[in-house]
Amino acid sequence: MSDSGSAQAGGALVQPPPEMGGAWMRRQQMGQRLLGRTFLYLVLAVLTVVLVAPLVWMVSASFKPEGYVFEYPPRLIAEQVQWWNYVEAWNQFPFWRSLRNTMTITIGVEAGRLLSASLTAYVFARLRFPGRNALFLLVLSTMMIPYHVVLIPQYILFRELAWLDSFKPLIVPHFFGGGAFFIFLLRQFFMTIPRDYDDAARIDGAGTFAILWRIILPMSKPALATVAIFTFMAEWNDFLAPLIYLNSQEKYTLAIAIRQWQQVAVWGAGAYVPPTWNAIMAMATVLTIPPVVLFFFTQRYFIQRVVISGSK
């Protein structure tokens, strides 16, 4: 940077000798390049700070005493560090039970989706049968139907089945196909596995579904992991469906329970103490940590999803 600076500033005074022209030009070009690069990294750094700041402040506020949450200029670490904001918050509502509910639902959905999406994907990737193209088009077309359009009739259906206020409406549908996007993703992956493996197993006497179970699935761990990770993310974030289907507090998922705690408390109903911002930030941090940590350690699967499916 100093190179280009001096070359420009002193350009008029110190003309390079003609025989030095090439080297001087090169040096000036390198200088400009360095300037450009510095600017580029500056922009990236500013963007990073802007994007990460809200998360840093969230965590920072979750450890502050109440009076310091709106302190300005803000300090990253307040005079007192108060880790019991967390304990206080989860003592005010059934935190662990809600967490267990979320995990139960997630495990159920994972099982249903991994099994049934890979079964469906396998049929489309490997078997030849009349109606295959039309049925695959049907699978893809279900991607076009937003969940919210079928929400009301599904609700009525589950009400008829007396499944309301249970985890069943949130889990059972995932055993029936597992979702078009995941079928598509797994099919794309299965198609990259050479058929020689199937043939070898078939010669050994394996049937159609034994090949899926013993050959294809063990070779598809990266794709299955991708499905599992995105399912976890979706279930952890899910809000509207548990809000509609779960009525009693013992059944609440973590997101719903936190919302209930924050809302009822803010309105000052019952024996609740209104939660303070540091406590709310503590719960926001608790909600944020699992997906962010998962993302940190499984980034290659996020990238893989884009590579396999050609879409997000």
Place this chain on the structure above:
Amino acid sequence: MFWKRSLSLQARETRDAYIGLLPFLLGFVIFTAGPLIYSFYLSFTRYDILSAPRWSGFENYARMASADETLWQSLRVTVIYTMVAVPVQVIVGYAMALLLNLKVKGLSFWRTAFYMPAVVPAMAVAYVFSWMLQSDVGLLNQSLRAIGLPGPKWFGDPNWVLAAFILMSAWAVGGTLLLYLSALQGVPTELYDASKVDGANAWRRFLNVTLPMTSPVIFFVFLTGMIGTFQVFTVAFVTTNGGPGEASLFYLLYLYRTGWEYLQMGYAAAMAWLLFVILLVITLLSLRLSRTTVFYEGAQE
């Protein structure tokens, strides 16, 4: 002998295929097609869940078209939000990816930092922003005041509340990054070399090579972005629940209220169908538009 055996093999394959597809087909009928048809029927009824649905003809649709000011408000809110949030997603996300595609050092570090907000749960986003955007004591307004700018009341001001939502969605713009980066990295270098030989400068190379080659992905982000913004629920429910007044009453928020708070399931079903039709029209229009504006490599001219 031989043909008979091969026929039975094919028959067995077909049988296995349909056995394998059985769960999907059942699910399609029970959880997708059936509900879709049933909700169409419900949209012509009055239904409060407690008593059986009563046929009411076009009453719901007539009410939507003329009598329900709130429905139009919720559409207005959703459309305004979409019209700002989606271009921001498309353009800012693309610009970020372009920066990261300049052979920067530490690519995975920057990528992680930019993408991270996109994996933060909507609930946490809602809480963090309602705290940072507090009108008097929030971090953002205090900072604005420190440099002499008056901060708006954000969630408390009907004229600014959507800006606060757009800010939240802009924060998570990195969610488009991986898609864009993989598209940019897929542009064949020969094209750049050829363009360089033709004497094109960096800007022309961008316009003539990068942009057309990555246009399918830009289009995809645009389309999925719109489908997403039409289905905003959690952040709005948690931060403002539609307020102040009805200034942030997103479409789904109103649908939820209609169905589960006012127990007007018939009307809510009609609203769901309207949403379906809107998204279908957006998709079809976009696909049509894409035929003239998006370059698909290997496609027939």
